Amino acid sequence: MPSAKAGIIPRLTLASGFSRVPGAPLNTTSNVVRPSACPGLLRIVQALDGGICRIKLAGGELHAEQADAVAEAAERYAGGTIEATNRANLQIRGIGDRQQSLIDCLLQAGLGPREAAGDDVRNVMLSPSAGIDPEQVVDTRPLAAQIIHSLETESRFHALSAKFAVQLHGGERLAMLDHHHDLWLSAFKRDGQCMWAFGLAGCPGSDPAVGAVPFAQGHALVVAVLQRFLERARPEHTRMRDLLAGADATQAFLSTLGLPVDPAPLDKPLAAFKLGIQPQRQPGLSFISTLAPLGRLTPVMLRGAAQLARDHGNGTLRMTPWQGLLLPDLCDPEPVLQALAELGFITGPQQPLAAMIACTGASGCAKGLADTKADAVRLAALLPDRAPLSVHFSGCPRSCAAAHVAPATLLASSAGHYDLYLRAAGTPGFGTLAARHLSLDAAAALLRDRSRSDTHD
Incomplete structure (x- = not known):
């Protein structure tokens, strides 16, 4: 692809490299980072109140120890403000002049990409109840892990815009289906077989699917769509909607995928958001869904939630696209709900x-x-x-x-x-x-x- 094509972004060199963390995702030894107006983990973007560092979480999930590291970084190197984003990520605001120390703290916790240039493009959103939702058709997490690995490690995909995003919906009832994505996949069953309906430049809650592929072809579909986008896009086409703006552009794009595409299902998936305690598909277990007030968390709130995950759950937390937090795998959720409310999380819809x-x-x-x-x-x-x-x-x-x-x-x-x-x-x-x-x-x-x-x- 010529260098003038869409998304090809010149690379910058960091003042210092960053090292691998044993037992954690590779956190790359490459010192390549690309310029962008969007904050990332390796790129601190200045705002009126200081620097912003955005931490992209695989499937919205982080371990309790990683949550502790985010809280520590916010306290030591910034003003203590942590934000939950509407893409189920975290960001730290108010960062001062010790930016590299903050980055190193987060990398040591295993929150970095496998390759530096892959940080911007690891944009894959799941339902926060993936794998535990009673109504799910499939568990989307294995496919998400495949896609994220490809995005982080295959240099051809590092040319994508930092806003280019993929959504996977496994049929969960707790899901955000109103966010626009460049590519979305939604699981359904046809004649007893699991399939992926998919759409381009839209969202599964309101836009019709353009086709379907067998469940096993999910990763191949994503790779084909991303590759064809990069091949066909012109410099002004940073998002899928830009490429597909012309008449018959969608059908022309589908014809180049090199995959057999089945007819799309007629029905749109259903989803809803609910706060509080909800049953899991695993017998005897529940999860709790909360909101961070106006998307803001303090280090005390994040540390407290991490400790609750260790004491009562499986030691992990999941961020949600409603700017909140979910704790899974709880045997006795009532005291956890009370503790989350005392920490300052919104746990019920009655609060304004x-x-x-x-x-x-x-x-x-x-x-x-x-x-x-x-x-x-x-x-x-x-x-x-x-x-x-x-x-x-x-x-x-x-x-x-x-x-x-x-x-x-x-x-x-x-x-x-x-x-x-x-x-x-x-x-x-x-x-x-x-x-x-x-x-x-x-x-x-x-x-x-x-x-x-x-x-x-």
């Missing part, structure tokens, strides 16, 4: 902040026009119960906190004031503008007047 998300806002981002997280807390205090609608606070039109349109969006117009948008089918952007330059009191009054009916998540 359970229905709110907010970007960093003016406290940490130069583009933010208002302190969105602080304002979300103030709005929650003005509501008697859970917010009538799921509310997205955005400090600017970029919508960094939300991967899909929320039922209600408060877009900052100035400090402490917001324009209110309500989601409407067929309306681009945030939806229909309902009111301008609202104070928080006025916004609360309008939201209380809205029903919980068809626009509620």
